[in-house]
Amino acid sequence: MDLTTLIRDIPDYPKPGINFKDITPLLKDPAGLAMAVERMANPFRGKGIEVVCGAESRGFIFGTAIAQALSAGFVPIRKPGKLPHTTASQSYDLEYGTDTLEIHTDAISQGQKVLMVDDLLATGGTLKACLDLVHDLGADVVGVTVAIELAFLNGREKIKPYDNVHAVIQY
Ligand SMILES: O=P(O)(O)OC[C@H]1O[C@H](OP(=O)(O)OP(=O)(O)O)[C@H](O)[C@@H]1O
Numbered sequence: 545m546d547l548t549t550l551i552r553d554i555p556d557y558p559k560p561g562i563n564f565k566d567i568t569p570l571l572k573d574p575a576g577l578a579m580a581v582e583r584m585a586n587p588f589r590g591k592g593i594e595v596v597c598g599a600e601s602r603g604f605i606f607g608t609a610i611a612q613a614l615s616a617g618f619v620p621i622r623k624p625g626k627l628p629h630t631t632a633s634q635s636y637d638l639e640y641g642t643d644t645l646e647i648h649t650d651a652i653s654q655g656q657k658v659l660m661v662d663d664l665l666a667t668g669g670t671l672k673a674c675l676d677l678v679h680d681l682g683a684d685v686v687g688v689t690v691a692i693e694l695a696f697l698n699g700r701e702k703i704k705p706y707d708n709v710h711a712v713i714q715y
């Protein structure tokens with residue numbers, strides 16, 4: 545199944561010069577959604593993943609589904625002010641702006657095996673912020689999985705030394 549047929553290009557959104565990869569056609573397609581989750585999770589089966597982490601909001605969509613597929617728990621990394629307990633936060637740049645993400649400081653325990661999930665790797669700013677947050681909590685990051693990688697933006701370089709990065713679709 546060619547999942548690229550379910551990704552829609554929206555030119556100049558949210559800013560001029562950005563070619564936005566719209567995943568909503570994929571999300572509403574039952575077979576497409578199931579296949580995307582399967583392909584994102586498969587390389588990490590049998591790797592002892594205990595916790596899947598994903599960033600608000602598109603990272604939640606795939607993250608929880610992948611957590612279920614791997615019989616793992618899910619830890620949300622959220623936009624500022626949304627988590628009720630004690631948080632750690634990290635600011636970052638992304639392809640079309642800047643933002644801050646937060647995690648509960650008790651969300652991950654020392655040495656827990658973590659899989660980091662997002663829908664899309666562009667500049668890598670978002671994933672780097674997420675990886676820094678879980679690293680500081682003592683996570684053992686087993687890998688990163690995304691549905692889409694915009695390889696021409698070199699996000700993989702930004703998230704080194706994490707190099708076990710799996711992308712289902714690459715542009
Ligand atoms: O690699 P980067 O350049 O950091 O870009 C990738 C990030 O951008 C999007 O999130 P966005 O902040 O737009 O939030 P959303 O998930 O709430 O739409 C996307 O879901 C990734 O998390």
Ligand SMILES: Nc1ncnc2[nH]cnc12
Pocket residue numbers: 562563564565566638639640664666667694
């Ligand atoms: N080009 C893009 N399309 C969709 N989401 C994005 N997040 C960062 N860059 C993006």
